Amino acid sequence: MDLVLASTSPRRKELLAHIGLGRPEFCFTQVAPDIDETVQQGEAPRDYVRRLAAEKAHAGLALCADMSQPAVLGSDTIVVLENQILGKPLDVADAKRTLSELSGRTHTVMTAVALTYQADADLSFKTSVRLVETQVRFCTLSAADIDAYVASQEPMDKAGSYGIQGLGGCFVAAIEGSYSGVVGLPLVETRELLAEVGLI
Numbered sequence: 001m002d003l004v005l006a007s008t009s010p011r012r013k014e015l016l017a018h019i020g021l022g023r024p025e026f027c028f029t030q031v032a033p034d035i036d037e038t039v040q041q042g043e044a045p046r047d048y049v050r051r052l053a054a055e056k057a058h059a060g061l062a063l064c065a066d067m068s069q070p071a072v073l074g075s076d077t078i079v080v081l082e083n084q085i086l087g088k089p090l091d092v093a094d095a096k097r098t099l100s101e102l103s104g105r106t107h108t109v110m111t112a113v114a115l116t117y118q119a120d121a122d123l124s125f126k127t128s129v130r131l132v133e134t135q136v137r138f139c140t141l142s143a144a145d146i147d148a149y150v151a152s153q154e155p156m157d158k159a160g161s162y163g164i165q166g167l168g169g170c171f172v173a174a175i176e177g178s179y180s181g182v183v184g185l186p187l188v189e190t191r192e193l194l195a196e197v198g199l200i
Contacts, residue, residue: 003028006060033059052076053112071117079160104140132186134177
């Protein structure tokens with residue numbers, strides 16, 4: 001099987017490379033799937049993030065027509081506060097508002113990872129999905145903290161308006177669960193999916 005990461009995220013690329021533990025035979029390619037990420041009416045956050053991970057894997061598969069046996073990995077990460085999904089900020093004001101809401105509180109980061117691959121028996125494709133939830137507690141942020149962080153531009157392309165692996169890590173007082181899941185690809189669960197199909 002040819003492993004394909006259906007994401008152009010440098011963070012997910014780096015995390016997936018870790019799974020090979022430095023072995024030269026562990027390799028993968030990347031494709032850029034394009035899907036509609038609109039939340040469906042009445043859709044719960046867990047269902048939403050699972051659906052998007054699977055849809056990214058399926059969209060990635062469609063970009064692998066030149067491969068004889070692709071196995072495509074899709075992943076999606078959302079930040080949830082009081083059952084509300086906090087997406088990527090629309091603008092500076094939105095980023096500041098989101099960070100103010102997270103200040104001094106605990107939120108949930110949900111990351112789903114999906115692997116779409118060809119089942120040997122009937123040549124049909126199967127998709128396996130894992131969901132990982134991590135509790136993240138922010139310290140209390142001052143207006144100056146928020147202004148400085150938003151001015152760095154780091155929050156502007158990130159779910160929940162922060163990146164734990166970057167400057168935003170300064171605000172994280174504690175986490176309970178998967179750190180790599182918060183970054184964007186839960187390593188243990190991804191390794192399990194790849195092991196199930198013999199890719200590691």
